Amino acid sequence: MHKILLFAALGTIFSCSVQKDQSVSKANVETYGNTITSAELKEHLYTYASDEFQGRDTGEPGQKLAVEYLKNEYVKLNIPSPLGGDNYFxxxxxxxxxxxxxxxxxxxAFIEGSEFPEEIVIISAHLDHVGMSDDGEIYNGADDDGSGTVAMLEMxxxxxxxxxxxxxPRRSILFLHVTGEEKGLLGSKYYTENPIFPLANTVTDLNTDxxxxIDPAHEGKADYIYLIGSDKLSTDLHNISEEMNSKYVNLDLDYTYNDENDPNRFYYRSDHYNFAKHNIPVIFYFNGTHADYHKPSDTPDKIEYDLLTKRTKLIFYTAWEVANRDERLVVDKAN
Known part of the structure; x- marks a missing residue:
């Protein structure tokens, strides 16, 4: 009798597990990808990169407004903080x-996984910019990195x-908005030195900056995005990225800056690198520099919102696949 009850219990547990797998597999991912819209991205960015936020300089009043804005958006979405209670900072x-x-x-902010909650998929962007000039001119930072920040909210x-x-999602997702990127990747450095979740449990960092x-090299050409780092540590991650793009988005994936000999060394210049240093697979999503880079003219009216939407969807679909596949990403290369 005890054996019968034991097998019945194990059968119930197995059945629940299978149901969870089947449940997420039945989801139409495009249903959720299509909730990412240019109208909502634009609405967020016209607030986040407005003069009110004073260029979001690290530790300054405008940056404090920015973090409150982000917190309030996660509260509205009913996405909790991993720190507990009302503490999103x-x-x-x-x-x-x-x-x-x-x-x-x-x-x-944090969505706990249903089956592998200890495995963490990080989606990141830096929330800061360079503030104001001495004469009070505001650097709005709409592209750098208001674009990545509002993309995260939509995802x-x-x-x-x-x-x-x-x-x-089968794995947990941590939405990580880091400060101090413009000061030397300091917010992401702090996180990796004081992680909320063990770095050993971190599956990937998908970083948007x-x-x-559109940069000068792509004027008048097909929709594109630069991908940096996708193949540096995990063949799995690179292949998933390529597959999700082909299946859902069809952007031109440009690997120019992924070249180890690239003189710009962009792989080392955004927040993903603090994760890559710990052998955590990363992708850095980037549109390249332009004439308004780090100038007051980086304003929300110059954003290509339809293209921003496509790029955001690519990141979302990639994160979805990594979070829901049977196996954790394999790290088959090393720094």
């Missing part, structure tokens, strides 16, 4: 910045709509 003391900058904070909304429909514009 990973506080970074000025001493970490060698007292060169004021206290600042990363913003974090979070898409994932959360899936959760509400009963399609929770400037995805709203």
């Amino acid at each position: 990973q506080h970074i003391p000025s001493s970490f910045f060698n007292d060169k900058f004021k206290d600042s904070e990363n913003v974090v 979070a909304e898409a994932f959360q709509k899936a959760v509400k429909d009963g399609f929770s 400037m995805i709203g514009r």
